Amino acid sequence: MQIYLPIAGLPVDVFTVLGLSVAVGFISGLFGVGGGFLMTPLLIFLGIPPAVAVASVSSQIAASSVTGALAYWRRRAVDFKLGTILTLGGIVGAVLGVVFFNAMQRQGHLDAVIVFSYIALLGSIGGLMLFESLKAICFPSTKTEAATRDRHGWAKSLPFKMQFHHSGLEISTIPLFLLAVFIGFFGALLGVGGGFILVPALIYIFRVPTAVVVGTSLVQQLITMVIATLLHAATNHSVDILLSLILMLGATFGAQFGARAHIGIRPEYFRLLLGLLVFGVALRFAADILIPPRDTFSATRTDVAR
Template sequence: MELYLPIAELPMNVFMLVGMGAAVGFLSGMFGVGGGFLLTPLLIFSGIPPAVAVATVSSQIVASSTSGALSYFRRKAVDVKLGSYLLVSGVFGSYLGVMAFTRLRELGQLDLVIALSYVTLLSTIGALMLTEALRAIAAQRSGKPLPVKRPSTQGWMQRLPLKVRFSRSKLVVSAIPVACLGLIIGFLGALLGIGGGFIMVPALIYLLKVPTAIVIGTTLMQTLGSMAFATIAQASTNQTVDVVLGLCLMIGGVIGAQFGAEVGQKLRGETLRALLGLLVLSVGLRFAVDLVLTPDDLYSLSFPTGEQL
């Protein structure tokens, strides 16, 4: 059953789109992470223009983050003050990301920048996750506990000005690293179509020492706000949000997440981290291979907006 995507300007099989959303939803439910960093590459590999893939996934992230954020709010597992700092800086970062997105699209370099960014980001994070998980598995099999190494922030971070007390997180920290973190995640989210939770969560835990119990809810609050702004900005500035595509992905994602959560509960934490690291690394390497392979069309004509003939 073919379905025409008005913004992507190509027909796609509706069952394939729903299945794609279900597959990423399954992985998200199993690993407990947002699927933007997997869904955007998958859409690009399927022939969706990168500009449309990035912008449309932003809308899908908003939908998937809403229910999670509301759930954590009801359980009072959100540091609203910390989330507000991250949200404000994240919105500003999203604005910068959309502006960079627009400029790169005008120059015709958006596809290359997205591919290079995914190669660098996913390959690095995937390799680190896989290495850490394999070390944990090896230590478990040998019967020796793996020491937890957390970077010390008692030095330079404590000397920064603009200290703010976050009562819910029971910490006093400078607003500068908090704002910078939100800015970076917002920028990457708008430019690459990723929620940023797989970066934000460990950063809050290990860098700012935010209690683990409220990290996910606070991250979802920031993701929801910044990606909602990015979606509106992309739709109004670049007209690259495909509602039909986003709806198919959302339907599949909701279904797949339920099954993924059940499977994830049956696997050990170290195994899950190893599988996720391997998956992330594989996607990064796939982008790298596409960059060095000879394309089917050696030449292409493009308008100043970056749209290809």
């Protein structure tokens, strides 16, 4: 069944998009990630204008984060003080991200910037995940725990230290804030929640207890994506409410099934799969610019969209 998307300005097959969002939701529930890094690229590959895909997925990530954040909040698994610092950074990052997004859109470079950023961001994160998990699989004796234990020393030695009672930590707010700015920036620019960066960063770099990491990162993701959606809607008018609705429907339900599904494999294989997934999306984008195009020409309307 075809449905016409009023902002994207083209008809799409509802069941294709719904099926896609259920699948991405399932994967995100399974791996405990937001799934934006899969959803936005898949929509772009479907032919939806990148600006519309990014802006609309932001709202869907907000919806998915509410469900997750509420579940963790009920279990008291959220460090609100840490969440506040991360959220403030995320908001600053989202504002910068949308400003950059609009500037690139005006100059006609937005599509290229999105593709390159995806390759760089997902390529490096996916590559790191693959490397780390393969190392853990091939050399099980080398404990990554012991190696990283001392590394957070620098986060303690910086100024503006703060006590995070819930997490039992005392670390500088500067690197935390900068990390959140970075994630907010790319989140708003690329339509990704950034959980797949924030969660490992909090665990491995800042030594935040695993029990509160996911809940806290979901709170940060929720507020950052709410701000990003509002800014996209207010400045570049690219949020397609019908597309958002379909994505929310599919992804929230898909995520519930994903969260209930268990795959009985060891955590390092689990991380290997996630790494493959992230790296795979980067490769798919890279293929677009590495493989000689069938038609070297492309045409883009430069007046008001449609």
